[in-house]
Amino acid sequence: MAPKYKLTYFEGRGLAEPIRYILCYGGVQFEDNRIQQADWPKIKPSTPFGKLPMLEEDGKVYDQSSAICRYLARTFNLVGSNEQEALRIDAVVDTITDLRLEMYKYAFEEAEAVKAKNKEDLEKEKLPFYLSKLDDMVKENGGYFVGGKLSWADLLFAGFHDFFSFMWDKKSLTENYPHLKALLQKVNNLPQISAWIKKRPVSEW
Template sequence: MAPKYKLTYFNLRGIGEPIRFLFLYGGIDFEDIRIELEDWPKVKESTPYGKLPYLEIDGKRITQAAAIARYVAKLVGLVGKDDLEDLEIDSVVDTIVDLNNVLREYYFEKDEAIKQKKKEIAVKETVPQFLSKLDAKLKENGGYFVGGKLTWADVYFASFHETINDMVGDNVVGKYPHLQALADKVQAFPAFKAWIAKRPITCP
């Protein structure tokens, strides 16, 4: 009997969306459980380590988004051909996670003056630095991040690029042709295209 998967995350795209994409890529059924932000204080203590997302596998709950995504990537065959490629994939994903952390630090800042200062640094310095290097890596590897073929690093970015655009504005990913081409290519997969058309409309 196939395991039963339940993914619990906020009613956002965020760091839960790459996991959803990976399940969809493999055609693996999962329950998409969404927590509203206003309900989080009531739910937090019942979660592993007080964090989301977590994945429940036949009742066993596991947390940490990148670890969950890596697990699902193994299930659906989107890992590297060897340990070195897996290391490269992890490096790319962790870089995207670092960028996400920078963006969310200012995006959810409540003090408007501090928020604008953080945003200015992120938009003028941090985002261009990250995206230019990621774009160059795609150019070097035939349009994919690792090994000249689709891996979960590519799916991770493609599921996340709209969040970057939403947080930064001005269709920033579109300024980097290899990143935009990757996002377009991956999101054209039938499973992803269907999901994007029907998924809940949420903030990043």
């Protein structure tokens, strides 16, 4: 019998969307449990460490978005053909995480002067640095991040794109990076992912 999955997150794409992408790619049904912020205080104590997303598989609870993605990626053969490819995929994922944390510094900063400085750092230094290297990586690996084939790093990048765009004043991060742009389109055009995008709830982020 196939496992029964329930994914709990807030009413947005955010950290949960790469998990949804991997589940959809794997062709499995899952309960997409989206909670309102007002309900979070009463749900929070039931989570392992007071954070979301949270995945339940046959009633067993797991947390940490990257760990959940990696677990599902192993289930659906998205971790590369050998340990070296798995290492490279993990390194790409960690690099995308580094970029996400840099974007947090701008998007969720409340002090105007600090926010302006963080925006300048992103625009002039951080985004060009990360995106140009990631773009070159896709160019050198046959249109994917690693090994010339789809991995969970590709699904994670595509799953995060809208959230990244939201944090960057609703601007696309791939516009000036043709290989990343092509990768994003390729992932989003996969039948399982395209079907998900068409039916998922509309949300700002």
